[in-house]
Amino acid sequence: MRAQPLRAAMRFPKEVRTYCPRCRAHTVHQAVLYKAGRRRTLAQGQRRYLRKMRGYGSKRKPEQKEFAKTTERQVVKLKCTACGYVLHRSLGRMKKLEIVERV
Numbered sequence: 001m002r003a004q005p006l007r008a009a010m011r012f013p014k015e016v017r018t019y020c021p022r023c024r025a026h027t028v029h030q031a032v033l034y035k036a037g038r039r040r041t042l043a044q045g046q047r048r049y050l051r052k053m054r055g056y057g058s059k060r061k062p063e064q065k066e067f068a069k070t071t072e073r074q075v076v077k078l079k080c081t082a083c084g085y086v087l088h089r090s091l092g093r094m095k096k097l098e099i100v101e102r103v
């Protein structure tokens with residue numbers, strides 16, 4: 001993806017007409033902001049992490065306190081209204097992304 005200048009807030013339309021790989025055609029997609037899911041406590045990595053954190057001694061990984069970046073990569077989930085196929089689209093770094101009715 002080509003580099004874009006950083007903007008304070010980018011607006012993305014609620015409905016976009018784009019390519020659906022399942023339909024193999026351009027269809028209307030509903031846009032939703034992607035958010036990372038909740039950590040599962042029974043996942044293997046999380047169980048291993050919790051076991052390592054038990055008892056005395058240091059943390060498994062150092063706590064991150066300083067961050068180089070002030071922005072996050074924003075991702076929208078696009079759901080095909082014809083077949084329900086969901087595809088993710090990364091929009092690059094920005095402070096804030098808004099899903100709006102019309103741009």
Ligand SMILES: [Zn+2]
Binds near residue numbers: 020022024027085
């Ligand atoms: Zn489709």
